[in-house]
Amino acid sequence: MTDETHVLDCPPEGASPDWTIPQDWSHYTPGEHAVWDTLFDRQAKLLPGRASEAYLRGLDVLKLSKPGIPDFEELSERLMGLTGWQVVAVPGLVPDDVFFDHMANRRFVAGNFIRRPDQLDYLQEPDVFHDVFGHVPMLADPVFADYLEAYGRGGQRALELGALKHLARLYWYTVEFGLIAQPEGLRIYGSGIVSSFAESRFALDDPSPNRIAFDLKRVMRTDYRIDDFQQNYFVIQSFDDLLRLTVETDFAPLYAEIMAQPDVPVAEILPGDVVLTHGTQDYARGKAAR
Template sequence: MTAETHVFERPPEGAAEDWSIPQQWEDYTAEEHETWDILFERQLKQLPGRASQAFLDGIDVLNLSKPGIPDFEELSERLMNATGWQVIAVPGLVPDDVFFDHLANRRFVAGNFIRERDQLDYLQEPDVFHDVFGHVPMLANPVFGDYMEAYGRGGLRALEYDSLDHLARLYWYTVEFGLIDEPEGLRIYGSGIVSSHGESLFALDDPSPNRIGFDMKRVMQTNYRIDDFQQVYFVIQSFEELLRVTVETDFAPLYAELEDSRDYAPDDVADEDSVITRGTQAYARERAAASPA
């Protein structure tokens, strides 16, 4: 496996035991800073009226409008003052136990590399734009910051129960692809949506996906795909409620219950679901029809 994939089996040369590395901000090229600016400008134009107020507030609190890739030291200072979080650089995807330990200690890991110019619309491995623009503004919200810390602690416990697959679904459908019902209507807060030019439109406007009220067990029963727009989005009522449910849930018996429960496909709608929008699934059918046999 080459270093260019940003996926490693052990800390690469120069990384600490916790996989952290110097960001080396001074080594970014003018083209890399320009790539950030292109991505930032088009998302910032698109997100008002779409992104949650907490996300938009985080952009302001962290002064992310400053041109160029953010310096993690400066960013961490502002974030620490707001909620006690910090951002640390890592070379790419890190092992689960490392990731959870960082979250449990209010450290968010971010890749220090940025996508190539021909990958503006899709990158399978999270880069600095996805990690910083997509995730970090929400960490400036005290309640969501507490949720992320609680998730990290829960992840460390999940290692003991061999239940990471189920817990990963909770992260996927909240932190990465979550929607929230605000007074003005449905809004985006998941990093995978807010950092995606296409999905920040699709998630709210397209008739294809299901939009279902959040339920912890239902979310943890639902499979997902990583290579295309989502077929279902789960909608929370507030970050306070998301945190409360997470903190109050006894996950050990829930994991045991999930072992004997059915899994749902992303396009399934269950009788007990609180359906906000029943999708047509037209997009998924069109994509399937266009795929080679």
């Protein structure tokens, strides 16, 4: 790799052509396992009554409560038996086409490093805790597992159509920061929320953000923030609805329509929105502390 070569132009040294690497579980230190246990214990106490039934069920059936960073081989064996997915280690961010190919073939890519003890509350690049604790329990749900596979295939097509920006917003507002309406009330299922101690509370309890009924076109027009709490959360009624909408929609004309329209700024409410909670936006204006 030369200095002029982009970091994602080719796999780094030691990685396979598909960018996977050995997890090398035996090389985790006791301190690294302790970081996982600290993060796990904190979230496990917080999430009952906040996380979706599907997420909590996955957390239990995959036996993620076992102390220490999970071994991807053991985890994949359980997951394969449930939904046919497996977890593969990668050195960090991977190119979009590689990401979508893995997903379309039911392989979930996960970083094999874990944050430092002084980074418990925020880390810019996803680590093994975000990827495994945040994402993998939902892969034990058959419907959501089908949704992610369909998303992977859709991503491959979006690359061909030059529409990745719009499809990425669907991932962001569902897989990463999605809410679901359950009979008991709103629950979180997005990995960016369930793996965050602060946002697990903010997404459901804080009066600042808008909580809006999910609409595919609306979501794919909406900007998002990557370094702070969200100010719009979109609420699905069921994973079956989400899967059906994804599979039955012809995205090509939808992309054409969306590309001809302006992006919707973060925190904005549109006239056609079904608003479940009209946020105060105090946090967005800097009146609430993170």
